[in-house]
Amino acid sequence: MIDFINFYLIPGLTLGSIYALGAVGISMIFGILRFAHFAHGDLMTVGAYAALTAVWVLGIPALAAIPIAIVFTCLVALMADRLFYKPLRDLPTIYTVIASFGVALMLRSLVQTFWGTDSEVYMTGFQKPVVLFDIFRVATRHLQIIIATALLTLALHLFLSRTQMGKSMRAVADDPALASVAGLDTERVIRWTWIIGAGLAAIAGVFVGLDTDVHTNLGWNLLLPMFAAALLGGIGKPLGAIAGGLIIGVAEEICTYPVFGESLISPSYKTAIAFVIMVLILIFRPQGLFKGRLM
Amino acid sequence: MELPGFVFYFITFFTMGGIYAILCLALNMQWGFGGLFNAGIAGFYAIGAYTGAILTAAGSDDHVGGFGLPILIGLVCAGIASGIVGWMIARICVRLKADYLAMASIGIAEIIRLAIVNEEWLTNGSLGISRIPRPLESVFSGRQSEVFFVVFVWIVVAVTFLVARRLQVSPWGRVMRAIRDNDAAAASVGKDVQRFRTETFVVGAIFMGVAGALSAHYFKFFSPDATEPLLITFLAWVMLIAGGSGNNIGAVAGALVIWAIWSLTEVVTQQLPPDWATRSSYIRMLLVGLLLQFVLQRFRSGLFPEKSPKLRVSDDR
Numbered sequence A: 001m002i003d004f005i006n007f008y009l010i011p012g013l014t015l016g017s018i019y020a021l022g023a024v025g026i027s028m029i030f031g032i033l034r035f036a037h038f039a040h041g042d043l044m045t046v047g048a049y050a051a052l053t054a055v056w057v058l059g060i061p062a063l064a065a066i067p068i069a070i071v072f073t074c075l076v077a078l079m080a081d082r083l084f085y086k087p088l089r090d091l092p093t094i095y096t097v098i099a100s101f102g103v104a105l106m107l108r109s110l111v112q113t114f115w116g117t118d119s120e121v122y123m124t125g126f127q128k129p130v131v132l133f134d135i136f137r138v139a140t141r142h143l144q145i146i147i148a149t150a151l152l153t154l155a156l157h158l159f160l161s162r163t164q165m166g167k168s169m170r171a172v173a174d175d176p177a178l179a180s181v182a183g184l185d186t187e188r189v190i191r192w193t194w195i196i197g198a199g200l201a202a203i204a205g206v207f208v209g210l211d212t213d214v215h216t217n218l219g220w221n222l223l224l225p226m227f228a229a230a231l232l233g234g235i236g237k238p239l240g241a242i243a244g245g246l247i248i249g250v251a252e253e254i255c256t257y258p259v260f261g262e263s264l265i266s267p268s269y270k271t272a273i274a275f276v277i278m279v280l281i282l283i284f285r286p287q288g289l290f291k292g293r294l295m
Numbered sequence B: 001m002e003l004p005g006f007v008f009y010f011i012t013f014f015t016m017g018g019i020y021a022i023l024c025l026a027l028n029m030q031w032g033f034g035g036l037f038n039a040g041i042a043g044f045y046a047i048g049a050y051t052g053a054i055l056t057a058a059g060s061d062d063h064v065g066g067f068g069l070p071i072l073i074g075l076v077c078a079g080i081a082s083g084i085v086g087w088m089i090a091r092i093c094v095r096l097k098a099d100y101l102a103m104a105s106i107g108i109a110e111i112i113r114l115a116i117v118n119e120e121w122l123t124n125g126s127l128g129i130s131r132i133p134r135p136l137e138s139v140f141s142g143r144q145s146e147v148f149f150v151v152f153v154w155i156v157v158a159v160t161f162l163v164a165r166r167l168q169v170s171p172w173g174r175v176m177r178a179i180r181d182n183d184a185a186a187a188s189v190g191k192d193v194q195r196f197r198t199e200t201f202v203v204g205a206i207f208m209g210v211a212g213a214l215s216a217h218y219f220k221f222f223s224p225d226a227t228e229p230l231l232i233t234f235l236a237w238v239m240l241i242a243g244g245s246g247n248n249i250g251a252v253a254g255a256l257v258i259w260a261i262w263s264l265t266e267v268v269t270q271q272l273p274p275d276w277a278t279r280s281s282y283i284r285m286l287l288v289g290l291l292l293q294f295v296l297q298r299f300r301s302g303l304f305p306e307k308s309p310k311l312r313v314s315d316d317r
Helices: A002-033 A040-058 A062-088 A093-115 A140-162 A164-174 A176-181 A186-211 A218-233 A238-254 A272-284 B005-033 B041-056 B071-093 B098-118 B143-169 B171-181 B183-188 B193-219 B229-243 B248-269 B280-298
Strands: A130-132 A136-138
Touching: A002 A040, A002 A136, A002 A140, A002 A164, A002 A186, A002 A218, A002 A238, A040 A062, A040 A093, A040 A186, A040 A218, A062 A093, A062 A186, A062 B280, A093 A218, A093 B098, A093 B229, A093 B280, A136 A140, A140 A164, A140 A186, A140 A238, A164 A176, A164 A186, A176 A186, A186 A218, A218 A238, A218 A272, A218 B098, A238 A272, A272 B071, A272 B098, B005 B041, B005 B143, B005 B171, B005 B193, B005 B229, B005 B248, B041 B071, B041 B098, B041 B193, B041 B229, B071 B098, B071 B193, B098 B229, B143 B171, B143 B193, B143 B248, B171 B183, B171 B193, B183 B193, B229 B248, B229 B280, B248 B280
Parallel strands: none
Antiparallel strands: A130 A136
16 A cells, blocks of 8 residues: 555656646647647747756756746747737637647757757756655655645636636636627737746646656657646636646556556556546546536 | 669659658548548558558568568558548547547557557567568569559559549538538538548548558568658648648649658758758758748648539539
C-alpha cells in the first residue's frame, strides 16, 4: 500500500498536475475562442526553454525562472494570436485549428533552430527525497509540483469567481452571443484567455523539465493527454480541466500497478490510457464530467 | 539504354511527388469534400505501409511475414486495413464538431505508433521490416525498376484521381458538399449527415493506406523512423490548401508544387554557413509553416479554386 502511494499515486499526481495546468488553457481557448489549440503543447516547450535560458544566463534555480518563462510564453502566444489566429477569426473555426497546427510546427522548429535538439536538464545531481511520517518518501520536485498546482488551482478559482475579468470569461465561455449583447469587451477577454492559458502552459513546461528533462518534443508529446483532460473536465470549465488532468495522470500510473504480480497493462502502452479515456468520453459523455459546452 | 543522372533526379522527385499526390487526393476527400479535419494522416499512412510490407515482404525469423503475396493484393489490403481504422474513429467523432475529430485523429496516430514500436512479433519493432519487394522486380532490375516504379505510382495516382473525380460529380458528392457547407440544411432535407461523413472519411483513409504501402515498396524497407510522421501530415495539409481544397486537380498540382518547393529549400539551405547547415531541416520546416499561414490568410482558395461540377440533368425527364 505504501509502495502504491510512493511509486504510483505521487508520480501520477505529479504527471496529472502537469496535464492539468496545460489542459486549463486548452479548455479555456476551446470554450472562448471555439477552437482546439494544437500549438498549446509547443507553448509549453517554449516556456521550458525560456526558463532553461534564464537558468543558464542568470544562474538561478528553475523555479525562480518561472516568471521569466511566463512572460516570454505569454508574449509568444499573444503574437501568434495577433499574426496567425486573429486574421482567421471570421472564418469557420476549423481554419484556425489548421493555423494552430502550423503554429505548433513553427514554434517547434524555432526552438530546434535556436536551442538545438539535445535533451537538457535544469540541474544535475541527486535530490534527497522528502520523508514524511517515516513512511512516505516523496521526491522534492514531485512535492513542489503538486503543491504549486494546488495553489495555482486555488488562485484560478478565486480569479474566475471573484474578479470582473474572471466572470466575463465564464460568461463568454457559457454563451458568447449573450455575453456580447451584454456589452462585454470580447477582445479583452480573448487577450486574458491567452495570458492565463499561456502562463499556465509555461509553468507546466517548466514542471516537465523539473520532473524529467527539457527536449523539443516535450509539449507536442503531451498534447493528447491534455486534450483528453480538457474533454474529460468539460470544454470551457477550467477547474474541470484540472480534475481531468489529475484523473488521467493518476490513471496512467495506476494502470501499470502490479495486481496479482502482473501489471494491468504493459507500461509501454501507458500513453494509450489518455486516448481510451478520450474515446469513452466522446462516446458516452461528450460534454465532459462537469457539463462543459458541447460544440 | 543508359539514362543521364538528372533523369533519375526527376524520377525520384516524381515518385515521392506521386505518393504525396495520392495522400493529397485522399485528404481532399476528407477535408475538401467533407470538411473533416484529420491530423493523423501519418497514422493511416503507417497502417498501409506496414500492411503492405508484412503481406509482401520476404520471410523473416523476427516477425510475422513471408506471405509473399502479390503487390496489388498488398495494396488492396493496406487500403482495407486503413479504412477499417478510419471507420472506427469516424463512427465515434463525426457527430461532433470537426475539432473533436481533429483531437481524436492525433490520438489514433499516437496509438498506431505505440503499437508499431511495441508489437515486435508483428512489425519487428524499431528495427523495421526489410526486403520489401518492388513490382515486377524479376523483369526490371536495378535502375530500370525505379523507372517502372514511377510509372506504377502514377497509375495509382490516376486511379485515385478517377475515383475522386467520380465521387465528386456523383449525387453523393453533391450531398457531401451540402453537408460540408451547411449540415443542418442537409439534414433537414433528409440526408444522413453522419453516414455521409463516415463514408467520405473512410474512403480518404483507404487511399492514405494505399499511399503508405506504395512508399514501403519504394523504400524497400519500413521502420518507425523511416518517415517523419508530422512532416508527412503537415506537408499533405500545406499541399492541399495551396493546391485548392475541394479541387482534385488542385490536390495533385499542390502536391507537386509544394514537393518541388520542399525539395528546392533543401538545395537552398545547403548553401548556408556550416554551423547553420545542421539546423537547415528545422528552418525548412519553419518556412513551410509560414507558407501555410500565408496561404491560409491570403490565398485560401488555392491554385485551382473549387468549382462545383455542372449538374447534368437528362432531357427525357
